[in-house]
Each structure stands twice: as C-alpha cells, then as structure tokens.
Amino acid sequence: MEEKKQTVEMTVEEKQEYEAFKATQAEKKAKEQAKRNREAYKELVDETIESVIPDLRLMSESLKAVKQGVLNDFRRVIEMKSEVLKLKKDGQRSDTFTNSAGDKRITVGVYxxxxxxxxxxxxxxxxxxxxEGLASDEKTKALVKMVLRLLARDAKGTLKASRVVQLRKIAEETGSERFMEGVQIIEEAYQPAISKQFIRAEVKNENGAWVCIPLGMTEA
Structure with a gap:
C-alpha cells in the first residue's frame, strides 16, 4: 500500500516555528539518549566489578597462602644455612638460593x-x-654545601641511609674526631622498619640470562 504524501503550506513564520520545534525535540531526544547511555555505562561498571572481585579475592588468598608457604619452607633453609656455614649476619635483609644446575634461584627477604x-x-x-665552622674559602664552602645536602631529609622527613654512608666517607677523609662523633651518633640512631617480606623467583632463559617469574598483577 502506497503512502500518500501531503503538502502543507506554511508561512515563513510558521516554518521557522516548526524548525525550532524540531530542533528542540531533537535536542531533548539526544539528552535522553545520553542519560540512558550513562545509566547503561554505570550498570556495566557495577556488573563488571561484581563479577571480577570474587576472582581477585580468590587469587589474592591463593597468592598469600603460597607466599607464606614459601617463606616457611625457606625459613628452615635459612636456619640450616646458618648452622652448616656457621654464618650469622644480623643486618642481612635477604638471602638468595640457587639450585645445583644453576638455572633456578629464589631470593627471600624484607623491604x-x-x-x-x-x-x-x-x-x-x-x-x-x-x-658550618669550616666555611672560610670556596673549597670549604663547597664541602659545607655537599654535607648539608646529604643531611637533607626526604618528603617524609627522614634521612636516607645511603647518604649517611657517604657522610661517613667524607668524615673519614677529613680525619676530624668531632665530625666522626656526629656521624657515629647518626648511625647508632638508625632504626629501620620492616615494611613487608618479598620473594623473587628467577630462571635462566635460552640465552643464559636470568628472567623473573612474574608474581604480581603489575608484572604478569
């Protein structure tokens, strides 16, 4: 069945009003569609988060259990290492163990x-x-600036231990007992805090280079 087309005569003013009406309707529909799209997007985000969180929780718990198991296993290895090799390193923060074939190794330690x-x-x-009592000429002024930079604190207001090591070297070079006394007090005040334990697993690839086994979400 053929559609019959009708011609409607309009004045210029009526045509302008009609065009304005169509534009208003089109804008209204566009806003409604944009709102529906935003709602659909929010629903998709909610659905996706709800679907992946259980898997991520399960993975986290599994990784936590495996990590604890590895640390427990190597705790016994470290104890035997101390007994067999008669080694005791109070300040040691990590231990690395390599297999007999030399193609696999594990490092356990603390940050x-x-x-x-x-x-x-x-x-x-x-x-x-x-x-500061040395700043008498350009040479000693440079030394003062260097030492003061080493004593500068980081964003958290803490001295960097690596800078204290550099400070000791400078103090030893000067031979000043007073300088050394100050550095020694700083060193004795050092009290590092353990933030977390870590495990690093590596294997050699076909080229003989060590390659880390990805153990974190950002590494895989």
Missing amino acids: TTDGYRDTVEDGIAIVKEYI
Whole structure:
C-alpha cells in the first residue's frame, strides 16, 4: 500500500516555528539518549566489578597462602644455612638460593624503610656545627654545601641511609674526631622498619640470562 504524501503550506513564520520545534525535540531526544547511555555505562561498571572481585579475592588468598608457604619452607633453609656455614649476619635483609644446575634461584627477604631514634638530632647538630665552622674559602664552602645536602631529609622527613654512608666517607677523609662523633651518633640512631617480606623467583632463559617469574598483577 502506497503512502500518500501531503503538502502543507506554511508561512515563513510558521516554518521557522516548526524548525525550532524540531530542533528542540531533537535536542531533548539526544539528552535522553545520553542519560540512558550513562545509566547503561554505570550498570556495566557495577556488573563488571561484581563479577571480577570474587576472582581477585580468590587469587589474592591463593597468592598469600603460597607466599607464606614459601617463606616457611625457606625459613628452615635459612636456619640450616646458618648452622652448616656457621654464618650469622644480623643486618642481612635477604638471602638468595640457587639450585645445583644453576638455572633456578629464589631470593627471600624484607623491604625496609629508613627510620631513626630521636638521638639522630644530636648527631645532625654536631655535624652541622662542625661543618658550618669550616666555611672560610670556596673549597670549604663547597664541602659545607655537599654535607648539608646529604643531611637533607626526604618528603617524609627522614634521612636516607645511603647518604649517611657517604657522610661517613667524607668524615673519614677529613680525619676530624668531632665530625666522626656526629656521624657515629647518626648511625647508632638508625632504626629501620620492616615494611613487608618479598620473594623473587628467577630462571635462566635460552640465552643464559636470568628472567623473573612474574608474581604480581603489575608484572604478569
């Protein structure tokens, strides 16, 4: 059945009103569609999150259990290492074990963050007092700036242990007992905090290079 087309005569004013009406309707429909799209997007986000969270929780628990098992196994290995090799390293933060074939190795250890007891301030004061008293010429002024940079704290307000090592070297080179005293007080105040334990597993590839086995979400 053929559709009959009808011609409607409009004045210029009526045509302008009709075009404005169509534009308003089109804009209204576009806004409604955009709203429906946003609602559909939010629903998709909610559905996807709900569907993946259980898997991620399960994976997290499995990884946690495996990590604890590996740490427990190697705790016994580390104890035997101390007994057999007669080694005791109080400051050691990691141990690496390689298999007999030399193509697999495991490293277990702890990450630490630098920290100091309150007495560190006394050591810093002694070092600053000594070093600032040297600023007599360009050479000693450069040394003062270098040492003060080493005593600068990070964003968390903590001295970096690696900088204290550099500080000791400078103190030893100067031969000043007062300088060394300040550095020693800083070193004795060092009290690192353990942040978390880690496990690193590596195998050799066909080229003989060590390659890490990805154990984290960001590595896989």
